[in-house]
Amino acid sequence: DGGITQSPKYLFRKEGQNVTLSCEQNLNHDAMYWYRQDPGQGLRLIYYSQIVNDFQKGDIAEGYSVSREKKESFPLTVTSAQKNPTAFYLCASSWTGESSYEQYFGPGTRLTVT
Amino acid sequence: KQEVTQIPAALSVPEGENLVLNCSFTDSAIYNLQWFRQDPGKGLTSLLLIQSSQREQTSGRLNASLDKSSGRSTLYIAASQPGDSATYLCAADNYGQNFVFGPGTRLSVLP
Numbered sequence: 001d002g003g004i005t006q007s008p009k010y011l012f013r014k015e016g017q018n019v020t021l022s023c024e025q026n027l028n029h030d031a032m033y034w035y036r037q038d039p040g041q042g043l044r045l046i047y048y049s050q051i052v053n054d055f056q057k058g059d060i061a062e063g064y065s066v067s068r069e070k071k072e073s074f075p076l077t078v079t080s081a082q083k084n085p086t087a088f089y090l091c092a093s094s095w096t097g098e099s100s101y102e103q104y105f106g107p108g109t110r111l112t113v114t
Numbered sequence: 115k116q117e118v119t120q121i122p123a124a125l126s127v128p129e130g131e132n133l134v135l136n137c138s139f140t141d142s143a144i145y146n147l148q149w150f151r152q153d154p155g156k157g158l159t160s161l162l163l164i165q166s167s168q169r170e171q172t173s174g175r176l177n178a179s180l181d182k183s184s185g186r187s188t189l190y191i192a193a194s195q196p197g198d199s200a201t202y203l204c205a206a207d208n209y210g211q212n213f214v215f216g217p218g219t220r221l222s223v224l225p
Contacts, residue, residue, distance in 0.1 A: 006157075033212070042118070042203065042215035043158075058212065090157055102148060103205070103213060105158040 003027065004106035006091050011111045013085075021076045021109045023091035032074035033092040033103065036060060043090060049074055050096050078111065085113045116141045116208050120216035128224050131194050135219045137187040137204035146207040147187050149178050151200045152218070158203065161189070194223045 004025045013019045025032065031050045035043040045058030049068040063082025068074055074093075078085045090108045095101040117140045127133050137147070146165050150158040162171045162178040164187065170179040177190040187204055201220045205213035 004157075035215075040217065042217045043205075044215075045212055048212060088155075092158075101146075102160050102163045103158075104160065105150075107157040108155075110155070 004091060004093055004104055006089075006106040006109050008109060009107065011109055013111070013113050015113055016080045017113075018077055018079050019085075019111065019113075021078070021089055021091075021111070023074045023076065023106060025072055025074075025091075025093045025104075025106075027093055027104060028071070029093035029104070030071070030096045031094045032068070033094075034058075034064075034066065034074070034076045035090045035092065037088040037090060037108075046076065046089075078113075085111060087111060116144075116206055116214040118204060118206050118214050118216035120202075120204060120219050122219060123217070124220040124222075126222040126224060127194055129194060129196060131223075132190070132192050133194055133221070135189040135191070135202050135204075135221070137189070137216055139185045139187075139206040139214075141206075141208060142182045142185050144182065144206045144208055147178075147180050148205045148207070148213065149176075149187075149189050150203045150205065152203060153200050161202075191221075194221075196223050196225045199223050 007022045033048040034046040047066045049055035065077045091106040092103045094103045121136045148163045149161040164180040175192040180187045201218040203218040205215045
């Protein structure tokens with residue numbers, strides 16, 4: 001089955017620790033995205049990547065870092081510099097081109113930092 | 115900068131009723147508009163994608179329309195069912211870059 005996997009589903013960390021969220025896709029999509037969702041709010045873009053070894057900051061990149069060493073993988077690291085890291089994190093992927101295509105989402109990772 | 119709003123924020127209807135969810139965007143120069151469904155604690159499921167050259171898309175009981183000139187899209191759900199209960203989000207894609215999401219409409223369909 002083609003799709004996007006995120007692991008783990010739930011993640012708990014102590015304040016001051018870095019944590020890495022996994023995102024893998026086997027849809028052969030060029031572009032991958034990380035979003036953050038807070039209660040009652042829409043999704044906000046953290047980082048996106050349209051090609052391997054290249055990525056761009058989104059609206060709320062501060063305190064986060066990413067890498068894109070392989071087409072199918074786009075891990076997100078939440079660093080200790082992120083002031084309010086507790087949230088629901090969603091990874092997505094899509095084709096790219098002159099007309100963009102549908103975004104497909106993973107099941108999400110809920111991060112709780114105490 | 116693109117801004118997307120959705121009205122109403124929440125909606126409760128009896129089973130069988132037809133309903134309309136509204137999505138507004140401030141920048142009409144969009145490439146696509148996509149509607150999603152999100153169940154509690156889950157990821158987003160794509161429902162319909164309307165490209166800028168299209169006026170509407172249909173899938174089963176769902177119909178989405180797009181009016182770029184007025185900055186509006188609507189999602190029409192016919193003969194609603196309790197299984198339709200979820201949060202519905204719209205997202206506008208500007209200049210082929212990234213989607214800007216609305217805050218969502220939380221729908222409850224009562225049996």
